[in-house]
Amino acid sequence: DTEVTQTPKHLVMGMTNKKSLKCEQHMGHRAMYWYKQKAKKPPELMFVYSYEKLSINESVPSRFSPECPNSSLLNLHLHALQPEDSALYLCASSQDLRGGSYEQYFGPGTRLTVT
Amino acid sequence: AQSVTQLGSHVSVSEGALVLLRCNYSSSVPPYLFWYVQYPNQGLQLLLKYTSAATLVKGINGFEAEFKKSETSFHLTKPSAHMSDAAEYFCAVTHTGANNLFFGTGTRLTVIP
Numbered sequence: 001d002t003e004v005t006q007t008p009k010h011l012v013m014g015m016t017n018k019k020s021l022k023c024e025q026h027m028g029h030r031a032m033y034w035y036k037q038k039a040k041k042p043p044e045l046m047f048v049y050s051y052e053k054l055s056i057n058e059s060v061p062s063r064f065s066p067e068c069p070n071s072s073l074l075n076l077h078l079h080a081l082q083p084e085d086s087a088l089y090l091c092a093s094s095q096d097l098r099g100g101s102y103e104q105y106f107g108p109g110t111r112l113t114v115t
Numbered sequence: 116a117q118s119v120t121q122l123g124s125h126v127s128v129s130e131g132a133l134v135l136l137r138c139n140y141s142s143s144v145p146p147y148l149f150w151y152v153q154y155p156n157q158g159l160q161l162l163l164k165y166t167s168a169a170t171l172v173k174g175i176n177g178f179e180a181e182f183k184k185s186e187t188s189f190h191l192t193k194p195s196a197h198m199s200d201a202a203e204y205f206c207a208v209t210h211t212g213a214n215n216l217f218f219g220t221g222t223r224l225t226v227i228p
Binding site for chain 2 (some may be wrong): 055103
């Protein structure tokens with residue numbers, strides 16, 4: 001099973017709301033990623049977790065707060081977002097960070113609209 | 116530093132014609148290369164990968180790519196396009212010890228009936 005699941009599929013939120021995106025994988029992968037993708041652009045890396053520890057934070061604003069409760073779950077907590085944060089948010093996982101050949105498996109994404 | 120360049124942001128082919136999507140990479144160390152496909156409003160799906168084994172890599176849905184070190188290229192091909200191939204295609208590169216994939220800007224493939 002090479003499936004990464006993400007919920008919700010769509011999310012509309014106001015600028016004062018707090019919401020969370022969820023990602024789950026059951027492939028035994030130890031690296032998990034959050035990406036942001038704007039229309040007609042490639043995914044932009046936001047965060048990387050390796051063995052449940054934050055490994056990379058690509059200078060993401062603090063209104064985005066990641067959390068990795070266990071090796072299968074990855075959350076992205078959202079607070080006080082701006083309209084320009086509207087995008088497709090993709091979660092991915094890979095076997096490990098230590099081997100560069102490990103491909104990333106992507107979830108279907110959450111389409112976020114900030115009003 | 117690593118990067119990939121995808122030549123042609125849009126490619127149109129007739130149904131049944133050859134598909135050729137171009138990717139050139141830049142890497143100071145041996146690269147690992149990937150092609151992903153993204154259908155509208157979906158995530159990215161891995162088509163194939165090159166990890167220093169065979170230079171001709173076969174993937175899903177009839178796609179294949181050839182790693183050419185002398186040309187620093189990893190072009191994606193399919194002998195006969197199908198309507199269902201219409202999508203966005205991303206080439207990506209990484210290397211041993213890297214923490215991330217570096218994506219190209221993508222090529223949108225249109226298949227004309």
